[in-house]
Amino acid sequence: xxxRYIARSKAIAAxxxxxxxxxxxxxxxxxxxxxEVASTIWQAADGRTPLAEIVAGKVCQEFDVDPERxxxxxxxxxxxxxxxxxxxxxxxxxxxxxxxxxxx
Amino acid sequence: MSLMAEMxxxxxxLGLPISVHLDIxxxxxxxxVHCYLDHDDxxxxxxxxxxxxxxxxxxxxxxxxxxxGGEVLMRRDFFEIVERARQLLFNVKVKTNGVMxxxxxxxxxxxxxxEQVQISVYSHRPEVHDAITKLPxxxxxxxxxxxxxxxxxxxxxxxxxxxxxxxxxxQGVIDLAKELGxxxxxxxxxxxxxxxxxxxxxxxxxxxxxxxxxxxxxxxxNVEEFCAPPPPPGEDVMxxxxxxxxxxxCYISPYGDVFPCVQFPLPSGxxxxxxxxxxxxxxxxxxxxxxxHARDLPTCSTCSHVGTCTRCPGLAYMEGSMRGPxxxxxxxxxxxxxxxxxxxxxxxxxxxxxxxxxxxALANSSLDSxxxx
Amino acid sequence: xxxxxxxxxxxxxxxxxxxxxxxxxxxxxxxxRLIENRYTGFVGTSPDSHLKFDIDLREPSESSxxxxxxxxxxxxxxxxKRGDFRASWNPETSRGRIRQSCNPYAIDCVLxxxxxxxxxxxxxxxxxxxxxxxxxxxxxxxxxxxxxxxxISRLAPPDATLLTDEISYLRREGNRYxxxxxPFAGELARVGENCSAPLSAFFLLEKGLQNRIEPxxxxxxxxxxxxxxxxxxxxxxxxxxxxxxxxEFASLVPIRRLVFVPDHRVWDIIR
Numbered sequence: 001x002x003x004r005y006i007a008r009s010k011a012i013a014a015x016x017x018x019x020x021x022x023x024x025x026x027x028x029x030x031x032x033x034x035x036e037v038a039s040t041i042w043q044a045a046d047g048r049t050p051l052a053e054i055v056a057g058k059v060c061q062e063f064d065v066d067p068e069r070x071x072x073x074x075x076x077x078x079x080x081x082x083x084x085x086x087x088x089x090x091x092x093x094x095x096x097x098x099x100x101x102x103x104x
Numbered sequence: 105m106s107l108m109a110e111m112x113x114x115x116x117x118l119g120l121p122i123s124v125h126l127d128i129x130x131x132x133x134x135x136x137v138h139c140y141l142d143h144d145d146x147x148x149x150x151x152x153x154x155x156x157x158x159x160x161x162x163x164x165x166x167x168x169x170x171x172x173g174g175e176v177l178m179r180r181d182f183f184e185i186v187e188r189a190r191q192l193l194f195n196v197k198v199k200t201n202g203v204m205x206x207x208x209x210x211x212x213x214x215x216x217x218x219e220q221v222q223i224s225v226y227s228h229r230p231e232v233h234d235a236i237t238k239l240p241x242x243x244x245x246x247x248x249x250x251x252x253x254x255x256x257x258x259x260x261x262x263x264x265x266x267x268x269x270x271x272x273x274x275q276g277v278i279d280l281a282k283e284l285g286x287x288x289x290x291x292x293x294x295x296x297x298x299x300x301x302x303x304x305x306x307x308x309x310x311x312x313x314x315x316x317x318x319x320x321x322x323x324x325x326n327v328e329e330f331c332a333p334p335p336p337p338g339e340d341v342m343x344x345x346x347x348x349x350x351x352x353x354c355y356i357s358p359y360g361d362v363f364p365c366v367q368f369p370l371p372s373g374x375x376x377x378x379x380x381x382x383x384x385x386x387x388x389x390x391x392x393x394x395x396x397h398a399r400d401l402p403t404c405s406t407c408s409h410v411g412t413c414t415r416c417p418g419l420a421y422m423e424g425s426m427r428g429p430x431x432x433x434x435x436x437x438x439x440x441x442x443x444x445x446x447x448x449x450x451x452x453x454x455x456x457x458x459x460x461x462x463x464x465a466l467a468n469s470s471l472d473s474x475x476x477x
Numbered sequence: 478x479x480x481x482x483x484x485x486x487x488x489x490x491x492x493x494x495x496x497x498x499x500x501x502x503x504x505x506x507x508x509x510r511l512i513e514n515r516y517t518g519f520v521g522t523s524p525d526s527h528l529k530f531d532i533d534l535r536e537p538s539e540s541s542x543x544x545x546x547x548x549x550x551x552x553x554x555x556x557x558k559r560g561d562f563r564a565s566w567n568p569e570t571s572r573g574r575i576r577q578s579c580n581p582y583a584i585d586c587v588l589x590x591x592x593x594x595x596x597x598x599x600x601x602x603x604x605x606x607x608x609x610x611x612x613x614x615x616x617x618x619x620x621x622x623x624x625x626x627x628x629i630s631r632l633a634p635p636d637a638t639l640l641t642d643e644i645s646y647l648r649r650e651g652n653r654y655x656x657x658x659x660p661f662a663g664e665l666a667r668v669g670e671n672c673s674a675p676l677s678a679f680f681l682l683e684k685g686l687q688n689r690i691e692p693x694x695x696x697x698x699x700x701x702x703x704x705x706x707x708x709x710x711x712x713x714x715x716x717x718x719x720x721x722x723x724x725e726f727a728s729l730v731p732i733r734r735l736v737f738v739p740d741h742r743v744w745d746i747i748r
Contacts, residue, residue, distance in 0.1 A: 010190075010191075010217075011217055012193065012217075013167065013193050013194055013195035013196070013217075013219070014167075014193045015122070015162075015165060015166070015167040015193065015194075016165065017111055017114055017115055017118070017120060017122070017165065017167075018114055018117075018118050018120075020114075022111055022167055024195055024219070026190075026217030026219065027217075029219060029259070030487070030488075031107060031108060031487070031488055032485050032486065032487050033107060033110075033111060033485070033486045034483070034484075034485055034486075035482075035483065035484045035485075035486075037481060037482060037483040037484075038483030038484055038485060040483075041483055059483075063481045064481060065481035065482070069481075069482075070481070070482075073481075073482040073483055074483060077482075077483035077484070077485065080485060080506050081485065083506065084506075106488060106489070106500070106526075107486055107487065107488045107489075108488070325496070326496065
């Protein structure tokens with residue numbers, strides 16, 4: 001299966017609040033919060049580390065979860081966030097992954 | 105509770121300053137008659153100082169950053185500041201009079217992902233608006249700025265400060281906002297000058313005009329509900345705080361002074377001398393503000409409006425005591441519901457509406473007479 | 478509340494009808510979008526809705542063969558039941574839950590029921606009627622299926638704003654009633670306009686050979702009104718309240734028979 005590379009969009013406002021991330025789209029002001037596991041994936045989304053590695057390395061280490069379920073959960077989560085335009089997903093590493101904020 | 109309200113509650117529980125209002129200059133190209141500021145530059149923070157503050161704020165957990173002044177565009181480094189703020193992923197709102205905003209500036213604000221721009225409009229008639237701003241041609245340029253900002257798809261809020269000279273033009277401003285396709289907000293608060301000068305309060309609209317505003321269905325929605333007498337306050341009301349100032353929000357001046365709020369100028373520290381997080385966590389002034397619950401307010405805790413009043417502790421502080429009443433808010437509660445506040449009743453009865461414990465001059469001067477208030 | 482799965486929380490979709498907002502919270506992003514799209518025009522922006530429901534998208538465990546709607550009060554909570562959903566609502570806390578399969582019709586139903594329960598307490602109601610606003614005044618056209626509600630809606634002139642061709646929303650305000658638009662579509666399958674106006678007249682529809690407005694005796698008026706009021710709850714106290722509301726309505730609003738020929742000329746006499 002192809003690697004998935006994920007990177008945080010720059011067209012957002014975001015801040016950690018007690019282990020959870022608050023994220024607001026700079027395009028349409030939709031507001032989300034990410035739980036601890038989601039926040040861990042989010043913070044590791046540097047465009048260079050494959051998702052599978054983030055899950056195996058960070059998620060499974062820090063949280064008590066079955067690796068296969070964790071990968072599935074992470075993939076679903078990544079799909080959802082990318083639909084909202086706040087996470088960029090590609091099968092190649094994303095270098096300089098910042099779109100200008102006016103493009104969704 | 106909405107998701108946003110949940111996060112606010114979480115921030116409150118964790119003592120996080122999620123909102124900061126940062127004024128980057130007090131200089132201004134207008135001289136509004138009601139303004140509370142001294143517009144001379146007494147040594148504003150440099151670009152480097154401001155950027156360092158922004159980084160400290162991001163580390164401290166601040167999410168909402170409101171950038172204002174004075175007029176923000178008077179600073180040559182304004183866009184540099186906004187750009188850095190957006191790199192640090194703040195939700196940025198800007199307040200401006202718009203006089204210096206044209207297509208280029210509007211496009212840049214959009215490109216940087218500023219969430220909202222708030223612009224003050226005092227009247228739909230140039231002669232009235234310009235007489236307030238003391239800048240001829242300002243209304244024309246302000247309206248043009250709103251149009252440029254809207255054309256870029258930015259969210260624009262039109263703020264209408266109501267005062268003696270423009271009250272009758274309120275409907276005109278509401279219609280103007282509709283025509284421009286922007287959100288209308290009104291503010292009947294005139295704040296005393298930061299240096300203590302209260303003469304500007306003469307511009308406040310009289311009670312009868314306030315009453316009219318509160319009974320305007322277009323502005324308040326269900327008038328019966330909005331103007332209903334206050335319900336009897338429960339225990340949770342007495343545990344409550346008046347607002348987020350000092351709890352999840354604070355203010356930073358162009359000179360680095362930290363206050364609980366722009367309208368609560370209690371000097372609580374200066375970021376040029378201390379780290380922001382140290383001020384936020386350990387300032388004795390902020391700790392004192394945080395300690396004040398509704399039950400600790402001598403007059404207001406006895407008032408029927410205690411659970412519903414818009415009491416601003418900053419206005420109360422400027423009137424004499426951060427635990428005292430804010431007469432502007434007494435007036436609002438009264439005009440809204442028809443029921444006088446405890447403070448109003450005390451004064452009407454000629455009673456001493458001050459602290460419960462009086463300082464007594466003792467005949468025996470070997471004792472310290474002062475009781476803490 | 479730890480879970481080992483990454484989850485995203487979003488603001489609920491707030492649906493505002495008749496000035497009352499109901500927030501619907503769902504974890505499923507596509508269902509969230511589905512609701513937002515279905516109730517376009519009525520999706521509010523105010524973050525603090527009076528009433529909140531959490532939606533659980535799973536088949537109700539006891540899927541009854543019986544499709545009939547049941548609404549009853551038990552231990553201070555309203556319980557709503559139909560073949561495709563189960564819901565509960567606590568009027569004290571204003572919180573509720575809906576357990577349903579992934580279809581929007583359950584939401585329609587829950588919204589109608591909750592609104593009718595709230596309206597019942599304040600003297601208003603939902604009624605089988607088309608409604609339109611003309612000249613700043615609202616007119617209701619009531620009747621059972623086939624009486625002509627959709628017909629008269631289709632014939633409305635451009636200067637009339639159609640609120641609905643099927644389910645009208647009446648809120649009581651002092652001694653008058655305000656007709657409000659709703660997103661509940663009938664045969665016209667068109668979401669109504671989200672606006673409101675004071676009710677000027679309540680017409681009982683009857684197809685005939687000429688267009689005329691006739692007076693209606695008070696007891697017939699109340700009878701016909703009661704037959705068309707939408708009320709679902711098996712609760713004697715509330716039913717009595719609704720009956721009283723209907724009587725008060727009849728004393729405050731002109732109820733007339735509108736005999737009409739199914740063409741556009743009927744609208745000439747509706748002013």
